[in-house]
Amino acid sequence: MRVAFFVNSIEDETPNFSTTALALAALGRGHEICYVTPSDFVLRADDSLSVWGRTLPVSSYKKTETLHKDLVGDKAETRMFDISEIDVLFLRNDPSLDANDRPWAANIGVIFGRMAAQRGTLVVNDPDGLAQAQNKLYFQDFPASVRPTTLISKNIKEIRDFIDGQKKGAIVKPLQGSGGKNVFKVASPKDANLNQIFEAVSGEGYLIAQAYMPEATEGDVRFFMMNGRPLMRDGKYAAFRRVPAKGEIRSNVHVGGGPAPVEVTDTMLAIAETVRPKLIQDGMFLVGLDIVGDKVLEINVFTPGGLNNLSQMYDTNFAETVITALEEKVAIRQAYGQRLANRELATL
Structure with a gap:
């Protein structure tokens, strides 16, 4: 299958991003990938939808660093695809990064993602679901028991x-x-x-x-969910603690927060079960819950990060499990066609 990763820009990608880990996993399973940015869609007069995708040379990549080097270097090339040639459009952009300087770009993934889904491409997370989640107000639609x-x-x-x-x-x-x-x-x-x-x-x-919440001094737990359930591989949960740097209240890794292993508790699993129905209803294929104590502080439905940290921490390739799930969905789409709505298939 061919997987297109929709990102804010090629230049801002890094080897440590979860998107890079997912791209590496897709290539490792024999699939083709391309990267797409907000300026790459073309809707023609005959109503056909195409996209310019940045592709990588055929190679057996072993490390995200090598993949990233080729992606941003002169070894990658850009070619046009009809949307029918894209099996999966994986929306991995952060709208807030474009909101001020490029407001036109913030919602492009949702807009053209919806068009791609109408034409038979599997789009994750579901664009109609993401349209509801453009800011943190979306979180208020989840059960009050898990919200501070x-x-x-x-x-x-x-x-x-x-x-x-x-x-x-x-x-x-x-x-x-x-x-x-x-x-x-x-x-x-x-x-x-x-x-x-x-x-x-x-x-x-x-x-x-x-x-x-005083428990936040110990950091929050990034807890991945896929298809509305905890993401697991080899009996391990895709979860880790983000420990704040000294003097910081924020646990985000890019502001000095350090990833650390965490033991998944019954409380975390109960939270996951509580938010599951809403995630499935909205077609949220892959999300990251940020948990403190018995509450969820945020639900990242656009660009949940940390898959690289998890791989190194637990010696477990969770990104490959995500790609395997997409393979199964594409097979179902080929068998059932458009009889399954994109939102239904996204979390099936």
């Missing part, structure tokens, strides 16, 4: 009143965003920096204020 106490507002008085009701303080962050950008811990509504924090964060739109 939360306020969403642009009103400073509302935010002060909320923080005043949280004995252990609150976390304030933008509604639209990712990667731990502009995330602050506020101890009380009298915090001298609150006005500055409000000005910095509210400039990006609505704010989220969440009750602070």
Whole structure:
């Protein structure tokens, strides 16, 4: 099969990205891959959909570093594919990275992903489901039992009143965003920096204020789910702890958070079971839950990262399990055609 990975840009890809691990796994199983960016779609006058894809030379890649070097170097070439030549379109972009500088690009994956699905290509995660998840407000549709106490507002008085009701303080962050950008811990509504924090964060739109959970000092757990269930391979769960760097409240790896092995608990599995119906309903094939204590802080449905960390930590190739699942879906699509809707097939 041919798998197209939709990303924000080729230049911003790295060997450590989960997308690179997935591409390596696909090539390792004998499939063809290409990379697609927001400017690569073409809808012609006859209603045919094509895409320019950056392809790699036929090679037996063993390391993500080698694959990435060829991807960004002169060994890769760009060619056009009719969308019927793409078996799987894997949407792996982060819309928030394009929201300010390239707002036209932020929703392109969802828009053209929907068109690709209508023409018979398997698109994961389902574009209609992703359309509902353009910001963190999507998380509020999940059961209240797994969500921390939360306020969403642009009103400073509302935010002060909320923080005043949280004995252990609150976390304030933008509604639209990712990667731990502009995330602050506020101890009380009298915090001298609150006005500055409000000005910095509210400039990006609505704010989220969440009750602070002391367990977060130990970091959060990135817990992968596939087809609505915990991602497993060789009896191991695809989960790891992201430990904050000293002096940091954020556990994101790119701001110094360190990955560490974690033992999956009954509480984590109960959380996974609670969110499962909504993930299946929305066609969310591969997602990452960020868990602290008995709550989920965020659900990453666009670009859940950490597959490379997992591979090194547990000596287990979870990326290959993801590709195997896609193979099964493509086989089902070939057998049943369009009788199965994309959203149904995405989490089957």
